[in-house]
Amino acid sequence: MKVDEAFDTIDERISPTSSQAATAAKRVAHFTEILEGLGPGVKVVPSGSWARGTSLGPIHDVDLIVVFPADQQPTWGNGSGTAQEALDHVQQAIKSHLSERYGFSYVWDTEPRNHVVKCRLDGKFVIDEILFPGFAVEVMPAIRDGSALRVPEAHDRQWATVDPEYLxxxxxxxxxxxxxxxxxxxxxxxxxxxxxxxxxxxxxxxxxxxxxxxxxxxxxxxxxxxxxxxxxxxxxxxxxxxxxxxxxxxxxxxxxxxxxxxxxxxxxxxxxxxxxxxxxxxxxxxxxxxxxxxxxxxxxxxxxxxxxxxSDYLIDLWWAEMHRTGPEFRDAPHDWNQRFQHSEGPHEAREPPPGQGRTGGDSPDEGPQGPRGGPEDGPKWGPNGGPTDRPGGGFPGANPAGPWSSGAPRNPTRPTEGGPQSGGRGHREAGQPRVSSVARSGGVSLGNPGGHRKGVPTASPVYAPAAPRPDDPAG
Incomplete structure (x- = not known):
């Protein structure tokens, strides 16, 4: 299944069905016909998620605004008592006109609320111990005020300015x-x-x-x-x-x-x-x-x-494999001679394996560099592949996980939590993928932010790191 197909499927599941939409449209038409007949210039404006096309299924209610001309209701829009008066006027009009047209059973109940008159068209019913509230139409009276509307607030005994048409x-x-x-x-x-x-x-x-x-x-x-x-x-x-x-x-x-x-x-x-x-x-x-x-x-x-x-773990491994087999990984040096040749600074080259001195001899003691592969009066090499006077034994340009990781450059398009050269956790912007221990050993992890399962290695078994030197404490 494609991602777009999955989105289409979930939208079909959460949207109203065609029969629900047809029922809602039919009842909106009934209310519109009755309310616009209350006087000249009265207009009904659909509102709410039904009007915006964002309703979730099933549809339990729709919202309507009945806009009265200011000259027809001159006392509305101001005053302390007219808010409740407007709601009562709409309630009585709905009960009388809808009952005459469609019978008394069409509107099961009407209830004035703070802003609207809630009209229940179906009684509550229970199916398989689930209570369904039935269908309701909520009607809000209003007076036009420029591009906005003045609507009643019965609880505060006043009128408020709103603009639902903007949304x-x-x-x-x-x-x-x-x-x-x-x-x-x-x-x-x-x-x-x-x-x-x-x-x-x-x-x-x-x-x-x-x-x-x-x-x-x-x-x-x-x-x-x-x-x-x-x-x-x-x-x-x-x-x-x-x-x-x-x-x-x-x-x-x-x-x-x-x-x-x-x-x-x-x-x-x-x-x-x-x-x-x-x-x-x-x-x-x-x-x-x-x-x-x-x-x-x-x-x-x-x-x-x-x-x-x-599993999240398998996704992690696949992601690491993908980003370690791209051009940046294939072009990176993978053996000791290449790594030594690609060094750019005095401390960036890794120490050669045992038995190979820096001058190409058969013993690490041969040549002027001394027994540890460096100048006798220079800094000693730390256990993690760098001089001991650098924090954590690191060295410029090296992978913070140590010399025994893949040595592959990090993917520049996938920032890690601590930055491109840090192995720890740091600032991470919202929306950037989380990074687990795979990332700190040369790959990038997405699927398991909390860490991997106990006893499971964090490096890809397909591209395992080189074997450590026998005398390397990190090994």
Whole structure:
């Protein structure tokens, strides 16, 4: 299975079915017909995820805004008592007109809330001990105020200025720029639904997606895995600033989000998405399967399974093998004579094996260099292949794991956690793949950030390091 096929499959699983969409459209049409008949100039504006095309299945409710002309309701939009009055007016109109047209059983219940009148069209029912809330239409009265709307807040006995049409228009524009935008928003909403402990509402995740999903390059393409990597990387920083109304009308949307916890999850997901991107682009025989393996770690069991299941350890070895058999590995010196010839500084050449002095004699004691292969009055060579006066026995340009690793240059496109010449852990930007001990021995690891299984070697058995000298303490 290709990565694009896996994304298409998960989108089909989490999207509303055609019958659910048809039912919702039919009921929206019924409400629109009744509400626009309340007076001249009354308009119904679809709102919410239904209007933006980002609904998750099954559809339990749709949102409608009924916009009244200001001259028809001159007292609305201001005043302490008119907010509840507007909600009551809409509730009575729905109950009377819909009942006359479609019968009393069409609307099972109506309930005024803070901003909307919730109309339940089906009673609650239970199937296999699961409670289904039925279908509901939420209707919000409003007065037009320029490009924005004035809507009631019954709890505070006032009117608020909002602009839900801005998010609808921006979502449509992003969909035109990149055809996978709304599908990716649905997938991120599904992810948030699977992590209720973070406190994301559906609207908050859509607004964060609008802010953090990258735009495709002007003269190029962007895969969905790349968009995920970009989203989680940007969201890890953005979430600490809060999720605010993109139209600038309402301030923060969801104050209850656990920001620090969400940031930690976003960083983890950015690492997994980065791994998926690298494997999708790797050209490896099983690259798509392994990319799906990492994407399934992000989205859980509803994401399609790869054609084959791989252990993280095996993925590590494959990645190390791929990056140690490229041109930079093939062109690197692999025997002692070549390594000595390629040295560029007084301490960069490795000590020759036992029995070969630096002058080409049969004994390390031959020649003017002395018994340790260096000047008698110079620094002694440390156990890790470098002079003892260098930290850790290292030497310039050497692999920090010591002289007995592969000697292959590190992949310049794959930064390690501590930098290209460090063997320890250091600063790592969000979205960069984690690196395990394979990376610190010449390869790069992606699949097992926490370390390898006990008793399993961390170097590829296909490209094992050279055997150590008998007198080398590191061996």
């Amino acid at each position: 609808i228009a921006e979502t449509a524009r992003r969909q035109r720029e990149w055809p996978h935008y709304t599908a990716l928003v649905r997938l991120l909403k599904h992810w948030a639904k699977e992590h209720p402990e973070l406190g994301f509402s559906s609207l908050a995740m859509e607004v964060l997606a609008l802010k953090c999903i990258p735009r495709p390059p002007l003269f190029g393409s962007m895969s969905r895995a790349e968009a995920l990597r970009g989203f989680f990387t940007a969201a890890a920083a953005q979430i600490m600033k809060g999720v605010r109304d993109p139209s600038g009308r309402c301030g923060e949307i969801e104050p209850g989000i656990k920001r620090r916890k969400a940031r930690g999850e976003f960083l983890k997901m950015a690492d997994l998405a980065a791994n998926a991107v690298e494997w999708e682009k790797s050209g490896h025989e099983f690259g798509d399967d392994i990319a799906i393996h990492f994407l399934r770690k992000i989205f859980g069991k509803r994401f399609p399974r790869p054609s084959r299941d791989w």
